[in-house]
Amino acid sequence: xxxxGILRSPKEGRIDPTLASRVTSPAAVRGPLDGSVVSSVAxxxxxxxxxxxxxxxxxxxxxxxxxxxxxxxxxxxAGVVLGLLVFRMPLERVRRLAIPFWAVSMLLLAATLVVxxxxxxxxxxxxxxxxxxxxxxxxxxxxxxLAVSAELARQSSRSAADPRRLLVPLGLAALPALxxxxxxxxxxxVVIVALTGLLVLLAxxxxxxxxxxxxxxxxxxxxxxxxxxxxxxxxxxxxxxxxLSQREGFQLVQSFVAFGRGxxxxxxxxxxxxxxxxxxxxxxxFILAVVAEELGLIGVMAVLGAFVALxxxxxxxxxxxxxxxxxxxxxxxxxxxxxxxxMNAMVVxxxxxTKGLALPFLSYGRSNMLVCIVAVALLLGIGCRExxxxxxKVGAAERRGLIGT
Numbered sequence: 001x002x003x004x005g006i007l008r009s010p011k012e013g014r015i016d017p018t019l020a021s022r023v024t025s026p027a028a029v030r031g032p033l034d035g036s037v038v039s040s041v042a043x044x045x046x047x048x049x050x051x052x053x054x055x056x057x058x059x060x061x062x063x064x065x066x067x068x069x070x071x072x073x074x075x076x077x078a079g080v081v082l083g084l085l086v087f088r089m090p091l092e093r094v095r096r097l098a099i100p101f102w103a104v105s106m107l108l109l110a111a112t113l114v115v116x117x118x119x120x121x122x123x124x125x126x127x128x129x130x131x132x133x134x135x136x137x138x139x140x141x142x143x144x145x146l147a148v149s150a151e152l153a154r155q156s157s158r159s160a161a162d163p164r165r166l167l168v169p170l171g172l173a174a175l176p177a178l179x180x181x182x183x184x185x186x187x188x189x190v191v192i193v194a195l196t197g198l199l200v201l202l203a204x205x206x207x208x209x210x211x212x213x214x215x216x217x218x219x220x221x222x223x224x225x226x227x228x229x230x231x232x233x234x235x236x237x238x239x240x241x242x243x244l245s246q247r248e249g250f251q252l253v254q255s256f257v258a259f260g261r262g263x264x265x266x267x268x269x270x271x272x273x274x275x276x277x278x279x280x281x282x283x284x285x286f287i288l289a290v291v292a293e294e295l296g297l298i299g300v301m302a303v304l305g306a307f308v309a310l311x312x313x314x315x316x317x318x319x320x321x322x323x324x325x326x327x328x329x330x331x332x333x334x335x336x337x338x339x340x341x342x343m344n345a346m347v348v349x350x351x352x353x354t355k356g357l358a359l360p361f362l363s364y365g366r367s368n369m370l371v372c373i374v375a376v377a378l379l380l381g382i383g384c385r386e387x388x389x390x391x392x393k394v395g396a397a398e399r400r401g402l403i404g405t
Contacts, residue, residue, distance in 0.1 A: 034383040036313035040306045041376050044361035045076065047291070047303060052364045055275045055283035055290045068283060068364055071132075075366030079373030087377040091385065094378070095150050095325050102147035102172065108136035109179040116183075122356075124183050135367040137188045140176045142371050144192050145199070145336055147172045149328035152203045166209065169200055186224060186231065187355030191343070193217060195335050199328055238353035254279040255286055255348045258293040266296030283364040285356055288348045303362065304345065311338045317383040326386045333375040 049072065056068035086094075108126060116123035117133055125133040148169045155165055173196035177189040197210060225231045237248030245253040258274040261267060272293040275282040282290050291299045314334025321327040337360050344359040346352040358368045 031384050033380055034313050034317060036309050037317075037376065037380055037383065040310040040313065041361065041373075043306045044303065044310075047299075048287070048362035049073065049076070050269070051287055051290055051294075051362060052283055054270050054272070054294060055287060056364070057270070058276055071366055072364050072369070075369035076373070078366070079370040082370065083373045083377035086374050087381045089381070091323075091326055091329070091382065094146065094329070095153070098143075098146040098150040102140075102143040105136060105140040105143035106175060106179065109140055109176060112136050113179065113182055122183055122185065124185055132366075135365070137180055137183070137185055138365075138367040138371045140180070141188065141192055141195070141336060142333075142375060144173055144176055145195055145332035146329065148196050148199050149325055149332050152199060152328050153323070153325035155203070166200060166205060169196060170213065172196070181224060184224075184228060184231075185356065186221070187343070187357040190221075190355070191336075191340055191357070194339065195332060198335055199332055202328065202331055203324075234353045238350070241350065251280050251286065251354060252350055255289040256350065258286075258289040259349070262293040262296040262299075264297050266292070266294045266299055269294050284358060285344070285354070285363065286348050287359055287362045287364070288345060291362070292348075304341075307338050307341045310334070314338070314379055317379060320386070321382060322386045326382045330379055330382045333379045336375050337372060 049069070052072045053066065053069045056066045059068065060066045112123055112126055115126070117125040117127055119125065124135050124137060126136055127133045151169045151172065173192050177192050180186070180189040180192070197213075201207070201210070225235055233248045237244050237250075237252060241249030241252040241256070243249065254274055258272065258279060261272075261274070267273075272290055274293055275290050279286055279289055288300065288303065291303060295302075311334060314330060314337070318327050318330035318334065321330050340357050341360050343352060343355065344357050344363075347354055347357065358365050360368065360372045
């Protein structure tokens, strides 16, 4: 459905040119930045910078500013610069670039399997001389969200009930998921499939259409676990971490210890011990355990509370969107930022097997930080241009048309 679709009078069949121009013009509707989004991201990014420094300072004690922190900050700066450009980009241009961006991301994922840098048995990084390494999987997540949003926006909600119409959006998710499994990166594949499923459900697809794809996904994950020894080991470490505390369950047990030592108020910033070669990947996947030890339950609740505030603000922006594409992008970027955070929190607390998922804005990693900031820029842009506080006064039928035809 076009942006003007929700401004069309059912009786007259005409579009109010004034309201239509307010929706389609990239600069005509410019409300204030959403304070909840800005403050949540500022809190999370600030905590992330501090905790990355705390978790990596001991790795380079002779350096005033560890190289990890420099690289993390460079990701923040690059993200802000790119985010400003994306924020000013008309949403229609974003829609036109969605499929090309997805195609480039698929080429980068394929290239990773051929010439990627292998670390600990996983080929997830590409290296560009002069620029360093990056993870194409992070860009593939955002690219898939945008491509699926563009395809769903092209269809009407009545089309979502037709299983044949779901082949394209599901295919847009299936290809990157298959490429990611080959790296192997099951966590990112699960995120892409889950986000696509939620967007398709939001588009109006009945739940019954998810039965067969859901069973196929479960069978695929089960087969992956049986096929990959390291995946089976992770399941064992998840189910009986204390029995395998010196092997598969070592990382999870050390995370438990970090949470236990932190208590309510924490041991103090920089005073944590688990990051000192006890907790593997303390500055990446398990950064929340470092927060728990040094800042205590209060610090963890501050982080989770900021993500909840971001989720609520993102949902609010999506509900006020004036076009289907804006709705799906706002919902998709919100989920892209909060769904992995939920999974990461469940992993470090032993509610899910370890998956190698970064905690957005907190975990060390330039690729993830860059993508997260760009996602925020898209969300803020939609909030300013399409979700201004003073929306066009249209009837109830037209407002319902946002998700309808």
